[in-house]
Amino acid sequence: APAPGGRGPLPRRVLLPLLAAAGLLCGCGIQADGAVAGGGCPTPAQVRVAAAPGGLGAYREIAAGFEEWVAERQHGCRAVDLYVYPAAVDDLTEGLRKGWGVGDDGRDYLRDVGPHPDVWLPATAGEVPPDARDVIDRVELIAQTPIVLGVPARARVPGDEARRRSNVSLPALLAAVGGRDGVVRGDFAGSAVARMATATLYRDGTLDPAAARTEIEQPLERFLDAGGYPVGDEAALLCHQRRVRGGTAVLLTEQQLVRFNRGDAPDGGCVGAAVPAAVDQLHAFYPATTPAVRQVAVTLTWPRSAQGGTARSYAAWFVSWLRQKPGRQALLRAGLRPTGLDAADPIGPVNGALADWPFVRRVPGEPNALTRRNVAELYAAARRPGRFLVALDSSGSMNAVTADPDRTRFEVAAAAVEQAASRLGRRDELGLLTFGGQGARELLPIAAAGDDPVGRVRRSAAAVRPAGDTPLYEAVRRGAAALRAGPGDAQRTLVVLTDGKDTSGRPRPSAAQTAGVRIFVIAVGDVSCADAALAALTTDSGGRCFDAGPDSLQPALTSMFRAVWEMEGD
Structure with a gap:
């Protein structure tokens, strides 16, 4: 099964080294082929899956689905154990570039970041580094999820049903829907979703810095402070949202909104999970120009001393399974929109979403490297x-x-x-x-x-x-x-x-x-x-x-x- 337990109180960049080290100490490395466990079943093959911290809970559910699917085909034997652990993108990409050894700064990536991953599930496709191709074997698109504005039902936005699918830009949507309690966004430095949303708010980095400050950043900061929201990613904002039960809207992905409304175990350090009351459920408003987050699965190849043949085979099988019908159904159950599968439950009105998105609109691609750099520079000046x-x-x-x-x-x-x-x-x-x-x-x-x-x-x-x-x-x-x-x-x-x-x-x-x-x-x-x-x-x-x-x-x-x-x- 996936690594036990949900996220603790640590943030993703602090929790990663501790969880990874604990996994190593507990024997989560690849075990020898052919060993026999209890009941006559072979010892499960160990596959290490590094996942974006914000999607850790969902990916652990998906991994469990793969383990069960394989067991059904192995006479009930649990043949594979996917160890899913959180991986901060900065740490992981630098580890890939350094070959997961000891870096020039003396940092030991195996000790401080975690075990060599066999599969990486990043937050967005744009996080995959172009300069680590000697380690990266394949990058497979498996699903997407649009960025939406999650508005609490208690906010009672006038004409909200029409506005939810209206063809207006994200800045216009924030102005129209924000209302008295405003809108909050995740921390730019710590959230890929926040950076993508900011790119749209900044018109891909072409907005004047003064306008970015007064029209975008100041209102977001004001409502973040007024509501007592933490500086963190969307999971941290949603943890606070569960407690305050106010009317503030949140910029987040459709998947995060669906899982919040469904009462799934959160990834932001919340204690427990519960379905919010009807007035506290978030309704997804879909801006016309915000891109969808593309979810990819990356298979990694390491020297045989660090990656056994069995682990490599099961890693490839897992990624292949994600693109087949059973895997796509598991992705859908986790709140994503898999490639080649129409949206259905849980993506629907019961959980605050609209299944027929994108409403015959063109979905913009993720910001490219140049745009991301321009937006980061503009944000540094505007924040x-x-x-x-x-x-x-x-x-x-x-x-x-x-x-x-x-x-x-x-x-x-x-x-x-x-x-x-x-x-x-x-x-x-x-x-x-x-x-x-x-x-x-x-x-x-x-x-x-x-x-x-x-x-x-x-x-x-x-x-x-x-x-x-x-x-x-x-x-x-x-x-x-x-x-x-x-x-x-x-x-x-x-x-x-x-x-x-x-x-x-x-x-x-x-x-x-x-x-x-x-x-x-x-x-x-x-x-x-x-x-x-x-x-x-x-x-x-x-x-x-x-x-x-x-x-x-x-x-x-x-x-x-x-x-x-x-x-x-x-």
Whole structure:
């Protein structure tokens, strides 16, 4: 069966190395051909499937369908085990280019990213790198899903049934349907769907930067803040949507909308799943010019030392099955529109969709590489600047050594902050404080990143000697106050890295003390996001809590900072 369990509280770029490493430790590598399991059945062949984190739940369902289909043809024996794990596109594509070994920067992709995938299911066809053809065997189109505007039924849009299939552009649709509660979009840096939608909103990168700022980004930011939505992908937005039950519309794919309305297990760290009430169901509005997300399956070929013949054969069989009727039916059940199969249940009015899309319209292709680059540059100029403050735990427990016996938790954490600082945009601001035996101390005042942000962090952290207790709440109060004191409309984010609970005995910061600041906590060592106080700090502010194991602290932190800080570089 697919790897057990749904998504935990970690975001995709942090969760990937931990899940992959856990899979390896649990023996999820290819097993020897011919071994015999209980009941006289051969030991299942192991096939490693890297999937886009936002579609992890759906692809695990599809993988289970393939395993059952094969078992029916093997006299009931479970002949293949598809290990489906989340794969961030940046990590996976770089791993393909590096041959999944150790990169020039010393990064071990097998350790930090996961096992060599036999099959890759990316978020979009456009994510497949053109310069990894020595590893990529075949790229097969298996399905598509249009980008839609999901409007809660409670919003009661005038004439909504006609508007749902009206021939208007995406910007016009947002203006007509947004209403009092507005529209939110996923994080541009962390979501391929958000980037595709933004390309359409920006007229494929030809929109004037001032117009992109005032007409597109400012309204989206305003409603994201007003609704307390997290900075994350569509799964994270939908998790929040389940809780607030408001009238805000969401830009997402039809598949995500159908699965939300059906009550499927979410991929965004939500606890549990349930069918929303009728007034909270999302109705899909289909803009005329937004392209559909093309879903492809990529088969990968590795040296025999890394990929056995049985695994390679089953990987090819799985991809072939996805293009045959049983596989297409599995894709449809997961909410996608498979090639060569008409849309049917669950894609229909019961789940907020319209099965007869595209309404005799031409569906634009995905943005090409040039358009994606132009849109990214325009977004970097149009987005609001970030004001970031890192609160770094300097209590005595941060002296604990990591998997590298020459480095402590504090040293690894400081190095990760340095690496993240190197990717700040020119308009972003960064500050650093520590909290330990001497209380919360400002090391770097919040200021523009400047020409040498890495040097600023390194020099300020070099003199810190971790010791004493953990005045966590004092650090949060002081950090939030410093962030709120700055002028302008910058996105205010407090990133707290700690390996312990608050020891001050003082109450948790109040909502008034943290208002207007998103709080992200990275829990390491002896503390976790299961701690109710940490969860409340982050959830109440529209932030998130991330668990990071001490042995994989640096790659986890680097990935987390890259995701939270929208590091596109100005």
